[in-house]
Amino acid sequence: MSGSAKILTRRGLLRAGALGAGGLVLSGCDRLNDNSGFRSLLESAEGLHLRSQRLFGRDALAREFSPADLSPEFRANGNREVKDAAYRQQLASGFAGWTLKVDGLVEKPLALPLSALQAMPQRAQITRHDCVEGWSAIGKWQGPQLSHVLDVAGLKPQARFIVFHCADRFGSTPYYESIDMIDALHPQTILAWRMNDKVLPEKFGAPLRLRVERQLGYKHAKYVMRIEARESLDGLYGGKGGYWEDSSGYAWYAGI
Amino acid sequence: MTEHSEPTQPAQGQLVRRHRLSTRIWHWVNAVTLLVMLMSGLMIFNAHPRLYWGEYGANADAAWLEIGATQSGEGMLRIGGGAIRTTGVLGVWTDGEGKEKRRAFPSWSTIPSHYSLADARVWHLAFAWVLALGLLAYLVRSLLNGHIRRDLHITAREWRPSHIWHDIRDHARLRFPSGAAALHYNVLQKLSYIGVLFVLLPLIILTGLGMSPGTDAWAPWVTQGFGGRQSARSIHFIAAFLLVGFFLVHIVMVILAGPINEVRSMITGNYRLPKEKDDAK
Numbered sequence: 001m002s003g004s005a006k007i008l009t010r011r012g013l014l015r016a017g018a019l020g021a022g023g024l025v026l027s028g029c030d031r032l033n034d035n036s037g038f039r040s041l042l043e044s045a046e047g048l049h050l051r052s053q054r055l056f057g058r059d060a061l062a063r064e065f066s067p068a069d070l071s072p073e074f075r076a077n078g079n080r081e082v083k084d085a086a087y088r089q090q091l092a093s094g095f096a097g098w099t100l101k102v103d104g105l106v107e108k109p110l111a112l113p114l115s116a117l118q119a120m121p122q123r124a125q126i127t128r129h130d131c132v133e134g135w136s137a138i139g140k141w142q143g144p145q146l147s148h149v150l151d152v153a154g155l156k157p158q159a160r161f162i163v164f165h166c167a168d169r170f171g172s173t174p175y176y177e178s179i180d181m182i183d184a185l186h187p188q189t190i191l192a193w194r195m196n197d198k199v200l201p202e203k204f205g206a207p208l209r210l211r212v213e214r215q216l217g218y219k220h221a222k223y224v225m226r227i228e229a230r231e232s233l234d235g236l237y238g239g240k241g242g243y244w245e246d247s248s249g250y251a252w253y254a255g256i
Numbered sequence: 257m258t259e260h261s262e263p264t265q266p267a268q269g270q271l272v273r274r275h276r277l278s279t280r281i282w283h284w285v286n287a288v289t290l291l292v293m294l295m296s297g298l299m300i301f302n303a304h305p306r307l308y309w310g311e312y313g314a315n316a317d318a319a320w321l322e323i324g325a326t327q328s329g330e331g332m333l334r335i336g337g338g339a340i341r342t343t344g345v346l347g348v349w350t351d352g353e354g355k356e357k358r359r360a361f362p363s364w365s366t367i368p369s370h371y372s373l374a375d376a377r378v379w380h381l382a383f384a385w386v387l388a389l390g391l392l393a394y395l396v397r398s399l400l401n402g403h404i405r406r407d408l409h410i411t412a413r414e415w416r417p418s419h420i421w422h423d424i425r426d427h428a429r430l431r432f433p434s435g436a437a438a439l440h441y442n443v444l445q446k447l448s449y450i451g452v453l454f455v456l457l458p459l460i461i462l463t464g465l466g467m468s469p470g471t472d473a474w475a476p477w478v479t480q481g482f483g484g485r486q487s488a489r490s491i492h493f494i495a496a497f498l499l500v501g502f503f504l505v506h507i508v509m510v511i512l513a514g515p516i517n518e519v520r521s522m523i524t525g526n527y528r529l530p531k532e533k534d535d536a537k
């Protein structure tokens with residue numbers, strides 16, 4: 001029986017308890033929140049979230065619903081319009097001269113008109129859109145699978161991330177998002193140009209938006225203009241892989 | 257609760273071993289974890305202070321609970337058809353610098369104190385691992401070492417309504433057991449600890465998982481079992497406030513039963529058996 005070890009444990013417990021209680025009372029949480037070491041410790045849980053979700057459900061399909069389950073009104077969120085003059089012209093002309101650029105680590109860079117995306121094999125799915133804020137809405141989405149578009153372009157073996165460059169802006173920064181190849185090649189990951197059996201309206205991301213059904217709403221980039229295959233997220237704006245990730249500290253992996 | 261069964265009854269006033277080290281560590285880790293989970297959870301709720309039933313729910317849909325501000329600028333809590341004014345506490349309140357804020361829960365109750373959904377999620381989802389793995393480790397250890405069977409198992413005698421009624425009357429009169437009887441949980445204590453360990457904590461973890469779009473793909477039965485993502489969110493919120501209720505009763509009971517002796521027993525493991533009160537009529 002080692003008495004000294006026991007006393008150390010008691011002291012440790014007492015001190016931890018006092019520090020915990022005192023720190024909380026004195027809003028020590030705010031100071032911990034701003035402490036980069038503590039912050040990165042908390043943020044390291046994101047790796048656990050990603051790995052555990054991939055361990056249990058790497059290829060799992062998001063639940064699909066029936067037309068009876070559709071939300072009567074789907075809430076539009078984030079940017080609901082695009083101010084850019086070129087975009088407004090394209091919108092007015094029904095995106096007649098518009099093309100989706102596919103470039104980066106691909107064998108054959110593409111410029112695909114909307115008609116080419118519409119002529120590809122289509123996938124339609126009724127899914128639940130889960131916002132990071134807590135609300136949900138059920139809608140029907142249709143478009144080609146992202147994997148098909150990437151197949152046409154031919155991914156180079158080094159490609160590890162797919163980045164979506166968008167027409168909408170927050171201040172002077174255009175919106176952007178990224179996913180890894182597991183989500184990019186997932187069968188339910190589509191480039192939707194149709195929503196609830198109508199052409200995608202502006203507030204929901206016309207002419208084209210990403211659906212990446214196993215992640216939260218901010219990953220579903222709207223107004224997608226260009227798709228870029230990359231080896232790393234370093235050098236992409238702040239390096240964290242998305243607008244909200246870089247600007248506000250939201251998690252890149254948004255499966256929870 | 258006892259380290260090992262004593263052949264002879266310990267005397268009143270004697271210092272005895274009461275809580276194992278695993279129980280004590282888990283208790284204090286949980287105290288910090290649950291407080292962080294609650295305060296960061298209130299901040300997450302502030303991002304969308306409305307609750308719904310079913311799979312979907314957003315601003316255009318009917319909410320069964322809502323915290324907000326009226327058009328005249330009063331704070332308001334609405335549950336179903338009934339609403340109460342909550343200015344100063346919920347919906348509309350003044351922050352530390354005297355500025356009026358329109359958010360559901362006030363800054364003194366949230367982590368972080370300023371509005372940040374991203375930061376609150378970082379705290380909430382990291383501590384969720386501590387809560388879930390801690391509960392799992394504690395339940396496995398308590399099953400193996402007999403803590404659950406020995407200390408939390410409710411006997412046929414204790415299930416008798418007359419026994420439960422007797423215990424309720426003792427609690428209402430603030431008559432607490434003395435001597436060796438104080439070493440055993442009474443039936444109300446057992447019921448509340450079982451309710452927290454086997455119902456509320458697993459429920460709050462499962463409803464949390466049920467809100468994850470990733471988990472919903474590989475374990476849809478979790479979300480569906482609660483009646484949809486928005487129902488899971490509602491139950492998560494209700495379970496959180498039931499845990500707050502447990503915490504408040506727990507603190508009152510510790511204070512009434514002798515706070516120094518009780519807190520010491522949860523820190524050092526040693527507990528002094530209460531003496532019979534001579535002046536008790």
